Amino acid sequence: MTYKIIASQCTGCSACEPQCPNVAISEKNGTFVINPKKCTECIGYFDEPQCVAVCPVENTCVIDTSFPRYQPAA
Amino acid sequence: MSAVVVGIAATLSSVPISTGTVIRVEVANQAAAPKGCSSSGSSGKSSCGSGAGAGDLSPEIWEKIKNHPCYSEEAHHHYARMHVAVAPACNIQCNYCNRKYDCANESRPGVVSERLTPEQAAKKVVAVASTIPQMTVLGIAGPGDPLANPDKTFKTFELISRQAPDIKLCLSTNGLALPDHVDTIKKFNVDHVTITINMIDPEIGAEIYPWVYYRNKRYKGRDAAKILTERQLQGLEMLTDRGILCKVNSVMIPGINDKHLVEVNKAVKSRGAFLHNIMPLISAPEHGTVFGLNGQRGPTAQELKALQDGCEGQMNMMRHCRQCRADAVGLLGEDRSAEFTTEKIMQMDVEYDAEKRRIYQESVETVRQEKAAAKKAELVGLAGEHTDIKVLVAVATKGEGKINEHFGHANEFQVYELSTEGAKFVGHRRVDLYCQGGYGEEDTLATVTRAINDCHAVFVAKIGGCPRDELKAAGIEPVDKYAFEFIEKSALAWFKDYLAKVKAGEIEHTTRGDAAIRQGALLAA
Numbered sequence: 001m002t003y004k005i006i007a008s009q010c011t012g013c014s015a016c017e018p019q020c021p022n023v024a025i026s027e028k029n030g031t032f033v034i035n036p037k038k039c040t041e042c043i044g045y046f047d048e049p050q051c052v053a054v055c056p057v058e059n060t061c062v063i064d065t066s067f068p069r070y071q072p073a074a
Numbered sequence: 075m076s077a078v079v080v081g082i083a084a085t086l087s088s089v090p091i092s093t094g095t096v097i098r099v100e101v102a103n104q105a106a107a108p109k110g111c112s113s114s115g116s117s118g119k120s121s122c123g124s125g126a127g128a129g130d131l132s133p134e135i136w137e138k139i140k141n142h143p144c145y146s147e148e149a150h151h152h153y154a155r156m157h158v159a160v161a162p163a164c165n166i167q168c169n170y171c172n173r174k175y176d177c178a179n180e181s182r183p184g185v186v187s188e189r190l191t192p193e194q195a196a197k198k199v200v201a202v203a204s205t206i207p208q209m210t211v212l213g214i215a216g217p218g219d220p221l222a223n224p225d226k227t228f229k230t231f232e233l234i235s236r237q238a239p240d241i242k243l244c245l246s247t248n249g250l251a252l253p254d255h256v257d258t259i260k261k262f263n264v265d266h267v268t269i270t271i272n273m274i275d276p277e278i279g280a281e282i283y284p285w286v287y288y289r290n291k292r293y294k295g296r297d298a299a300k301i302l303t304e305r306q307l308q309g310l311e312m313l314t315d316r317g318i319l320c321k322v323n324s325v326m327i328p329g330i331n332d333k334h335l336v337e338v339n340k341a342v343k344s345r346g347a348f349l350h351n352i353m354p355l356i357s358a359p360e361h362g363t364v365f366g367l368n369g370q371r372g373p374t375a376q377e378l379k380a381l382q383d384g385c386e387g388q389m390n391m392m393r394h395c396r397q398c399r400a401d402a403v404g405l406l407g408e409d410r411s412a413e414f415t416t417e418k419i420m421q422m423d424v425e426y427d428a429e430k431r432r433i434y435q436e437s438v439e440t441v442r443q444e445k446a447a448a449k450k451a452e453l454v455g456l457a458g459e460h461t462d463i464k465v466l467v468a469v470a471t472k473g474e475g476k477i478n479e480h481f482g483h484a485n486e487f488q489v490y491e492l493s494t495e496g497a498k499f500v501g502h503r504r505v506d507l508y509c510q511g512g513y514g515e516e517d518t519l520a521t522v523t524r525a526i527n528d529c530h531a532v533f534v535a536k537i538g539g540c541p542r543d544e545l546k547a548a549g550i551e552p553v554d555k556y557a558f559e560f561i562e563k564s565a566l567a568w569f570k571d572y573l574a575k576v577k578a579g580e581i582e583h584t585t586r587g588d589a590a591i592r593q594g595a596l597l598a599a
Contacts, residue, residue, distance in 0.1 A: 012162065015162075015287075018163075046291075056173045057174060
């Protein structure tokens with residue numbers, strides 16, 4: 001799995017963008033999106049996903065269940 | 075004192091802190107030795123502050139604030155400021171803020187209509203400076219926190235200091251990231267920094283801040299508030315150590331921090347803050363904030379004034395704050411941001427003319443001196459009077475320190491307290507325009523009356539017959555005989571007449587009631 005940003009909730013404040021350790025977040029039409037190929041759920045970097053921790057709107061950065069759970073390299 | 079606080083910071087930065095093991099080092103709140111300009115005279119009261127004039131301050135400090143509308147009450151009648159909204163991200167959550175709410179018809183911090191890149195912001199500043207030569211201050215105040223967007227904030231300062239070097243740079247922060255950036259702030263010659271400090275007690279902080287994002291972690295409740303207060307006070311000390319003028323903003327939230335703000339006042343004064351600005355909470359359900367939705371009320375006009383008066387013995391207080399938007403442009407009481415949208419700016423062909431600005435600002439200084447002389451002359455007449463009578467009066471003005479606004483066109487009234495000591499600016503009341511399209515509206519008149527209900531008189535350049543009668547019925551005397559004259563001189567002349575009438579038994583002095591602070595959106599721009 002990976003995190004995704006619910007566009008209708010995103011304020012476009014950009015707080016998440018510089019916090020992502022994988023540079024997976026970018027702006028698209030005034031709101032922000034997470035590249036699922038780059039997202040590691042912050043595993044191996046931080047105790048909690050940074051986009052979730054910094055986002056000003058609750059339940060906006062959420063798990064995208066359409067992707068398999070991220071597996072850190074052994 | 076400094077060493078203790080720095081020690082805490084070292085602990086914070088070197089030890090990974092989890093929610094369960096929050097450091098237990100208390101920030102000492104005992105009064106540290108006053109620094110900077112915060113001590114003088116036998117009263118122990120700061121000699122610097124909102125109402126202070128050239129004679130009360132050291133030349134160095136006066137030079138810094140004399141044309142800064144936010145740091146000098148006297149300057150705010152003449153000089154304008156602008157904010158550029160280059161800093162959208164924030165690192166804390168406050169219960170009086172909802173970042174989803176962007177509305178052009180509303181004036182409160184945290185709200186903007188459009189965000190700018192540093193390059194757009196620099197162009198906007200040059201365009202505004204050329205159009206409004208009395209614009210002397212550029213501030214970055216959000217709509218998030220400037221120091222949660224350090225690259226954008228400092229890039230903007232860099233561009234502006236190159237293109238318009240005479241403009242003063244200013245920023246307003248919640249203080250969480252402040253200690254990390256103090257040296258950069260100094261490097262960019264940012265002379266004025268405002269920190270919003272609503273508490274120094276984490277128990278109280280937990281009711282105001284649901285969380286902070288600090289060192290890659292979200293902290294909640296008391297832990298969050300504890301980190302925040304430590305960082306704020308440390309940042310304040312670091313700034314004052316470097317000679318940077320600091321203003322502290324506090325939001326007065328009745329039942330939560332209203333009594334506590336007296337302690338906050340002492341704590342910030344002892345750390346060298348220059349000015350304390352206690353502002354009323356703005357809270358309405360339509361703002362979608364926690365406080366708006368849970369019915370938390372803001373203070374009344376007299377509750378706010380009583381707290382400001384109570385703290386004034388410790389330190390001078392700012393009372394002319396308009397709690398403006400993060401993209402405001404113009405004099406503090408006005409907002410001309412709609413004239414300077416990005417679309418319009420990009421079409422403007424602007425040339426920065428420093429000489430033209432200097433000449434204009436010289437003419438402003440002449441008016442200021444005339445105003446001060448007029449006030450002084452009127453004060454002489456009061457010298458022999460001794461009475462405890464104090465009254466408030468409201469004034470319709472659009473700047474220059476003159477009574478030069480029509481009652482129906484005023485979207486705010488400035489409030490002066492008159493006594494034998496003189497005329498003192500003690501606040502302002504925002505109202506909806508009474509007169510729209512030439513017709514006065516009765517419902518609006520009632521809200522105006524409520525907003526200035528604690529005043530004995532209202533000074534205007536002109537007023538229609540209908541509102542005149544209604545104001546009289548409400549016990550507020552409409553006064554238009556000083557139209558286009560200086561405010562303080564006129565108010566003192568009126569006050570002398572008032573005292574004479576009381577003395578002669580023509581009228582009886584009565585005290586007025588309380589007044590309401592307007593909460594809703596500013597519907598008429």
